[in-house]
Amino acid sequence: MHELGVVHTTIDRADPAAVEALSGFGVATIHEAMGRLGLMRPYIRPVYEGARLCGTAVTVLLQPGDNWMLHVAAEQVQDGDVVVAGCTTESEDGFFGELLATSLRSRGARGLVIDGGCRDVDELRAMDFPVFSRAINAKGTVKATLGSVNVPVNVANALVNPGDVVVADADGVVVVPAARAADVAEAAWKREEAEAGKRARFESGELGLDIYDMRPRLAELGLTYKD
Numbered sequence: 001m002h003e004l005g006v007v008h009t010t011i012d013r014a015d016p017a018a019v020e021a022l023s024g025f026g027v028a029t030i031h032e033a034m035g036r037l038g039l040m041r042p043y044i045r046p047v048y049e050g051a052r053l054c055g056t057a058v059t060v061l062l063q064p065g066d067n068w069m070l071h072v073a074a075e076q077v078q079d080g081d082v083v084v085a086g087c088t089t090e091s092e093d094g095f096f097g098e099l100l101a102t103s104l105r106s107r108g109a110r111g112l113v114i115d116g117g118c119r120d121v122d123e124l125r126a127m128d129f130p131v132f133s134r135a136i137n138a139k140g141t142v143k144a145t146l147g148s149v150n151v152p153v154n155v156a157n158a159l160v161n162p163g164d165v166v167v168a169d170a171d172g173v174v175v176v177p178a179a180r181a182a183d184v185a186e187a188a189w190k191r192e193e194a195e196a197g198k199r200a201r202f203e204s205g206e207l208g209l210d211i212y213d214m215r216p217r218l219a220e221l222g223l224t225y226k227d
């Protein structure tokens with residue numbers, strides 16, 4: 001059950017060194033390193049090409065068609081945070097634009113992830129303020145209904161707790177629980193090392209069939225080659 005009308009002002013942010021380490025990895029690598037967990041639904045997309053972000057979550061629970069809580073959240077933002085907003089009911093209105101981006105940036109925010117709509121895309125691109133949203137929509141919102149800030153929020157099917165690490169790039173958005181950030185960064189590093197080895201073998205013309213030792217299993221299943 002979502003908690004409404006609450007702002008938590010003290011949150012446990014993930015260790016900055018772990019956040020910095022995670023910022024060096026792509027979303028796909030982090031998702032795999034977590035044991036294939038943490039992904040938001042793929043309808044959340046960058047509003048301009050090349051957008052990417054990594055930071056600690058200030059969470060927001062919005063009401064449909066109402067961006068009031070984004071202004072409330074701005075006050076809670078610290079350097080290195082990402083505002084991560086879910087909505088009590090599906091809504092694709094344009095909750096966010098360049099004015100709010102200017103406000104969040106002035107507080108040190110690294111970007112926004114929102115399960116709702118966003119507008120002013122040209123300006124956001126020019127500012128290079130990364131936003132990941134479910135829609136681009138010029139339709140404006142009101143400031144009339146209470147939601148919450150810094151409560152656990154379901155954002156596009158991912159549970160986000162305040163202080164978790166959120167990483168977003170062209171592949172999607174992944175959430176790393178604050179307590180797991182250092183371990184996941186370590187696992188991501190190992191995974192990249194392993195992939196570097198595989199990449200070199202693929203480059204030299206070796207086949208996945210041999211690198212992954214797939215031939216015996218294919219033969220067992222009866223895969224037949226015919227002229």
Ligand SMILES: O=C([O-])CC(=O)C(=O)O
Binds near residue numbers: 094097101119120141
């Ligand atoms: O003002 C709003 O409601 C959203 C917007 O366009 C902005 O932040 O620039």
Ligand SMILES: [Mg+2]
Binds near residue numbers: 097098
């Ligand atoms: Mg605007």
